[in-house]
Amino acid sequence: MFSTGFKYFFGVTVLSVVALIMSVALFEKLALVGVAISFLIAAGALLAGLAAFTSDGTTRDANTSTSELVTQSMWPLISAVGVVFLALGLVTSSIVFFGGIVVLLAALSEWMVQAWSERASTDLSHNTAARKRLLNPIEFPVLAAVGLGVVIFSFSRIMLTVNKSTGAVLFIVAGALVLVAGTLFAIKPNLKRSVGAAVCVLGALGIVAGGVAGAVSGERVELVEAAAEGHFSHAECGPEESKYFDKLAEGTLSLRSNVSAIVVYQDGELIANVQGINSPQKSITVARSNPTNIVFRNATEGEFRLVAHLGHSVASDKTAAGESQDKSHQDTTCTQLVAPGAEQSMTFSIAKPSSAENAYYLYIAGSEDKKIEMVVP
Amino acid sequence: MSRSRFDNLLSTSIASVRVVLRKAFRSLVVFSGASAVFAGCAKNAPQDTWQPKGPNSKIIDDLQQPVFAVAGIIGLIVAVTVIYTLIKYRDRGQPIPEQTHGKPALEITLTIIPALILAVVAVFTFGAIFKLAKTDDTEMIINVTGQQWWWEYDYPVQNEFGITQPIITSGQLVMPVGTKVLLRETSRDVIHSYWIPALNGKRDAVPGRVQTLRLEADEPGIFAGQCTEFCGLSHANMRMEAVALSKEDFAKWVANQQAPYVSPAKDTLAKQGEEVFLNQCVRCHQVNGLVRADGTPAIAAPDENVWSGAAPNLSHLMSRNTFAGAMFDLLSKQCRDEVWNAPSDVVGAKYLAGVTEECLNQKDLRAWLRNAPEVKPMYANPANLAVSNGKYRGMPYLALSEDDINKLVAYLVTLK
Known part of the structure; x- marks a missing residue:
């Protein structure tokens, strides 16, 4: 056959x-x-x-024998939950939709393996062992990863809510608790497993509860202000100083590996160093419609800001009489005030090619004669 | 028919079908193996990785030849051993042999030998990687930007090569021979990968990053390449060609690229084509120097129409041999063969002749203008652009009349 x-x-x-x-x-x-x-x-x-x-x-x-040793299964119920998430996701959010897909696929896989294992032989314990042998290597790591992810995410919410000094204290307390628990388990190896499990579960629940509370109350004020101000560019290109500049963000690998030019201000001169071109440049080429990273290095004794002139745009302004009027605005973006010897980057994208009427350039705030032309082919 | 006769007939039929299936399976295996072997004998293989044409690809070739030999011998030993074991110890009803946990001495030996082989290969591989990553001896820079589904090349100002103003082109990378060229690659939309097998290995073009790739050609010639990172519907049609010219020919090419725009003479079909271009094409395609009727420069706005924010700059289009991401030739087959098959000492002159009216591949160019998405798969259906905020990926159907196409072709031929 x-x-x-x-x-x-x-x-x-x-x-x-x-x-x-x-x-x-x-x-x-x-x-x-x-x-x-x-x-x-x-x-x-x-x-x-x-x-x-x-x-x-x-x-x-x-062994082709089958049995009727069918046990109760929770997977139909969980599959139904997955379907509900799927349906809800269609009208609410794609995250819920994909969550439904994940739940549904996981439940169907579990259900399928369970159905298979129940018919593997006439021995119930053998069937259970067969199911475990197949699924436990997947279930345990996945559940552990999800559990750890929830705990870590909750802890991060707590740390984003409390102020810096409280955060330091929390870290010390958390470390001390882990040390105490570890010491306790080490000196009392015969401690009941249920006690250890209870301690871990209670600790995790406490962190998750704190995380929920933290998420509800929101991030602390200075983080919100810093996010509004931005790490890489300043909202205004005047002389004002920024309050929350994240210097560490400047050292990220992704930024350092994608530098179109390093612009150096030294001895009253502004020059650009471009990878592959050995001599300093007074003009750089910028690809059209593509994010461009420029690193500004301040090699002088004063604090300076690099500004990128990105052409002009037309926007409607209200006149004193309340009428709207089209007005040309200069488009700029700039670094924060950069300390002597320090560096900062900025990112921008230029959509239109440069021409005599539409020139783009980099300059030092307050000294517009110190400039580098940006040619957009 | 009795039950037993029916069963016998069924069993015989099943046995016959099994025999046929076995034969078919064996034939399939033999055919697949033979196809794989004979594919290596292809002569017209412009992307053959075993024919290096520059020092960088030779570094890779010098590494891959011995590694391939070693890997081939090991692969052969493993395959023969596996086949021998499968046949000799196949299930013939014999009792299951005694089960042993293993032989530590044998296992350690079989671990150390591959580890040593890999260590030796690693030493030479690292050497090759560092040689290919050098940038401090660069003589020329070309910025390469990938987008769905074509490559843009822009040449920054480099006075030593006569490039006094940036040059922008697409489809074909033109470079001087014997010059260490550094490509600075990036992408405007998704990850692409730049690969001219005859000149170097692959390098991904990643949005938000600049990655470098060295190219150098020993002799003048045209070398084919292909995007090697799946990048969407027309990934297979995202091709490229590197054209290596002698230094004298390269200087001529540069001079031509920097030549000012020449508008067609009045009252010609080409002049009418320029008007069609201004009305239809300039929304995305830039031609440097082109001005509108009121004298203002015609500035393309691909950022408003195309997902990647760019469309090929068509200045000096007919100095290239390809269009539509190098998927189609601008040259007719005969003229293309004359350029591609030319000896290295005359290929430059033939390439610089560009595309004449006689040599123009009218068929493909007209088909492209008539309905681009029909000849090159692209996400350009206006009904399906919600996910890209109404922007196209590739060139859309423009509903041009045959009259407009005639005018446009006449105009495009003037872009020398």
Whole structure:
């Protein structure tokens, strides 16, 4: 007789051929659908051939007995929850939708393996062991990762809410608690597992509860202000100083590996160093419609700000009489005031090519004659 | 028919089908193996990684030849051992042999030998990586920007090569021979990968990053390449060509690229084509020096229409041999063959001749103007642009009349 595997894959192949014929009849262009179905046909045919050739890998002592040792299962319920999330996600948010997909897929996988394991033999304990052997290597790491993720995320919410000194105290207390718990478990190795589990669960619940409270009350004020001000560019390009400049953000690898030019202000001169060009430049080429990172290095004794002149835009302004009037605005972006010997970067994107009427340049705030031309081809 | 006869007939039929399937499976295996072997004999293989044409690709070749030999021998030993074991110890009803936990001496030996081989390979690999990553000996810079599905090249001002104003082009990278060229790669939309096999290995073009790739050609010639990072619907059609010219020919190419725009003569079909271009094409495509009827410069606005924010600059279009991301040739087949098959000492002159009216591949150019998404798959259906804020990925269908296409072709041919 034909093997079960052959019948299955043969059926998949036949259905795929039917699907391909219908696709050809219904769609003018197959594109990816055609490629996908063709691959499915090829894969189905290959697997059918393999299944027939190997007779499903049937061995002489194959155990084909089935049983009615069906246990209660929670997976239908969880699948239903997944479907509900899926439906809710369709009308609310894509995160809920994808969450529903994840829950549904996980529940269906678990359900499928459980259904298979319950029919693996007539021995209930063997069936349970078979299920565990298959799924525990996946379940434990995934659950641990999710659990740890929730605890870490909750802890981060707490730290973003409390002020800096409280945060330091919390870190010390958390470290001390871990040390005490570790010491306790070390000197009392016969401690009941339930006690250890209870301590861990209570600790995790406490952190999650704190995280929820922190998320509800929001981030502390200076973080909100710093985010509004921005790390890489300043809102105004005047002489004002910034309050919350994150100097560490300047050292990120992603920024350092993507520098279009390093602009140096030294001895009253502004020059640009471009990778691959050995001599200092007074003009740099900037790709159109692409984020461009410029690092400004202040090699003078004073504090200076680099400004990028990005052309002009027209916006409607209200006149004194209340009428709207189109007015040309200079588009600029700039670094913060950079201390002597320090560096800072800025990022911008220019959409239109440069021309005599539409020039782009970098200059030092307050000294517009110190400039570097930006050519946008 | 009795039950037993039916069963016998069924069993015979099943056995026959199994025999046929086995034969078909064996034939498939033999055919696949033979195809893989004979594919290596292809002569027309412009992207052959075993034919280096520059010092950087030679560094890779010098590494891959011995590694391939060593890996091939090891692969052969493993395959023969596996096949021998499968046949000799296949299940024939014999009792299951005694099960042992392992042989530590053998396992340690079989771990140390591959580790030593890999260590030796690693030493030479690191050497090659560092050589290919050098940038301090660069002689020329070219900025390369990938987007769905074409490459843009811009040449910053480099007076030593006569580049006194930035040059921007697409599809074909033109470079002087014997010159250490450094490509500064990035992308405007998704990750692409730049690869001219004859000149160097692959390098990803990643949005928000600048990555470098050295290129140098020993002799004049045209070298084909292909985007090697899946980047969407027309990834397979995102091609590129590197054109290496002698230094004299490169200087001529630079001079031509920097030549001012020449508007077609009045009352010609080409002049009417310029008007069509100003009405239709300049929304995305820039032609440097082109002005509107009122004398203002015609500035393209691809940032308002295209997802990547860019469309190929068509200045001096007919100095290139390709269009549409190097998917189509601007040259007819015969003229293209004359350029591609030319000896290295005359290929430059043939390339610099550009695309004449006689050599223009009218068929593909007209088909492109007629309905671009039909000849190159692109996300350009106006009904499906909600996810890209109404912006196209690639060139849309413009509903040009045949009359407009005639005018446009006449105009584009003038962009020498």
